[in-house]
Amino acid sequence: MDLDQLVRDFQKQDERAFEKLYHMYSNSMHGVIYNIVRDHEIAEEVMQDVFIKAWHKADSYNSSKGRFFTWILNIARNAAIDKTRSKAYKNSGKNLNAEFFVDILETADSLNDKVDAIGIEKYVKALGEKCKKIIEYLYFKGYTQKETSEELDIPIGTIKTRNRNCIKDLRTIVLK
Amino acid sequence: MDIKAYIESGILELFVAGQLSSQDNKDVQDLMLKHPEILQEVLEIESAIIKLSSAMSPGDNKHLLQLIKDKLQIGGKEVKVISIEKAKYNWLTYSGWAAALIVGAGLLWTVNQNQQLEMQVSDADIEKAYLEVQIEAAKTDLAVKENLLNVLRDRDIISVPLGGQGDFANTYAKVYWNKSNNSIYLDAQGLPNAPEGKVWQVWSLTLNPLTPTSLGIIDNFNDDDNKIFNIANTNESQAFAITLEPAGGSESPTMEQLHTLGVVSQP
Structure with missing residues (x-):
């Protein structure tokens, strides 16, 4: 299946293409959103907002700007982060500091339609602490290299290669 | 161009994360089309991230698709x-x-x-x-x-008008004497209020010889509304008189201050 063609169809408001893309990315986006908002109902709300926004803003995507996954990941992160800044969310008393995606993996085992969640958890735990944080910041929180280097107190010049090595480790775990 | 070194630089991981400048983005995109190794590398990086984040998903979301389609008003319905x-x-x-x-x-x-x-x-x-x-x-x-x-x-009552005397000709009073119960009612409406430090004193008189007997002072005169006073009188009075005396009253009447006097008419 040609992803480029699928995306082009989606941009022409093709419903089938939209459904296919949803199935390809919905679990991933759900995970990213939940990791940020940490609330089932709010995560579902944001999920809907994200795919509705993607549908309406489909024209703004251009493959020369990057991967379609990266585009929708960006929408999801921003929508989720916006939600956490809303008054209603702040009043709900959630504290998001110091929570990492690894925590979710530990508590999500029981869900049977998850993709190898149990296996992934075991190995992801084996990743170094710095690796977990680099992945959290760069992919799931949308931090820049500079912000990530400041957060982790490591030189900005080494972020790129450290991340490369971390993703390598991750690939051996999840894509074996 | 050293493709391997390019891949090892870590730029492709940042490309998937969306952390490159637009120029770098375009370069990666172009190289991906030319070099299948680069495309393959990008697909694997992306796939790893998708797998990891999917494992973070808190639950099924298939039902959301219908909600989304409803909101977008697509899907036939x-x-x-x-x-x-x-x-x-x-x-x-x-x-x-x-x-x-x-x-x-x-x-x-x-x-x-x-x-x-x-x-x-x-x-x-x-x-x-x-x-x-x-x-x-x-x-x-x-x-x-x-x-x-x-x-x-009362038919036993004896009415005695008291007329003004001397300088006090414009004053008057009236005594109603009930002999049967030895009391008089003095109607003193025709007398002015007693000045400060003075008080009205009522006298019973017998005429031959002239002997005054005090019936008492009226020290509540100024405060009384109807100016009628009930006074005990056990004397065989022949006349009644009222004088203005110093506060507390006098032993005998001060004749210069005799205001009113009236004689009891004998039946």
């Missing part, structure tokens, strides 16, 4: 979707607040009404008490006057 959740929220919120406001306003109005009524009741109570006092006073007054009338009508 021409359902007019009026954002249910939002409408519900608004309806509940607004009607809730409206109800609260109405109840609040109603309460305030009721409290206000209650206060006004309480004040009215309180005013009415005061007025009632005032009227009761007036009625009581009128009753007392009436009783006193009836009593006086009875006294004056």
Whole structure:
């Protein structure tokens, strides 16, 4: 299946293409959103907002700007982060500091339609602490290299290669 | 170009993360099309991230697709979707607040009404008490006057007019003497109020020889309303007189201050 063609169809408001893309990315986006908002109902709300926004803003995507996954990941992160800044969310008393995606993996085992969640958890735990944080910041929180280097107190010049090595480790775990 | 070194630099991982400048983005995109190894590398990086994040998903989300399609009004079902959740929220919120406001306003109005009524009741109570006092006073007054009338009508009563004397010709008084119960009623309406430090004194006189006997001083004269005074008199009086004396009264009348005098007419 040609992803480029699928995306082009989606941009022409093709419903089938939209459904296919949803199935390809919905679990991933759900995970990213939940990791940020940490609330089932709010995560579902944001999920809907994200795919509705993607549908309406489909024209703004251009493959020369990057991967379609990266585009929708960006929408999801921003929508989720916006939600956490809303008054209603702040009043709900959630504290998001110091929570990492690894925590979710530990508590999500029981869900049977998850993709190898149990296996992934075991190995992801084996990743170094710095690796977990680099992945959290760069992919799931949308931090820049500079912000990530400041957060982790490591030189900005080494972020790129450290991340490369971390993703390598991750690939051996999840894509074996 | 060293493709391997390019891949190992870590730029592709940042490309998937969306952390490159637009120029770098375009370079990666172009190289991907030219070099299948680069494309393959990008696909694997992306796939790893998708797998990891999918493992973070808190649960099934297939049902959300239909909700999304409903909201987008796609998927054949021409359902007019009026954002249910939002409408519900608004309806509940607004009607809730409206109800609260109405109840609040109603309460305030009721409290206000209650206060006004309480004040009215309180005013009415005061007025009632005032009227009761007036009625009581009128009753007392009436009783006193009836009593006086009875006294004056008594056939045993002897009426003695007291005329003004000398400089005090414009003063007058009247004595009603009831011998049967040894008392007189003095009507002193024709006398002025006693000046400061002075007091009216009433005398019973016998004429031959002239002997005055004090019947007492009227020290409540100025305060009395009807100026009628009941005074005991056991004397065989032949005349009555009233003089103005220093406070406390005198042993014998001060003749210069004799205001009124009247002789009892013998039946």
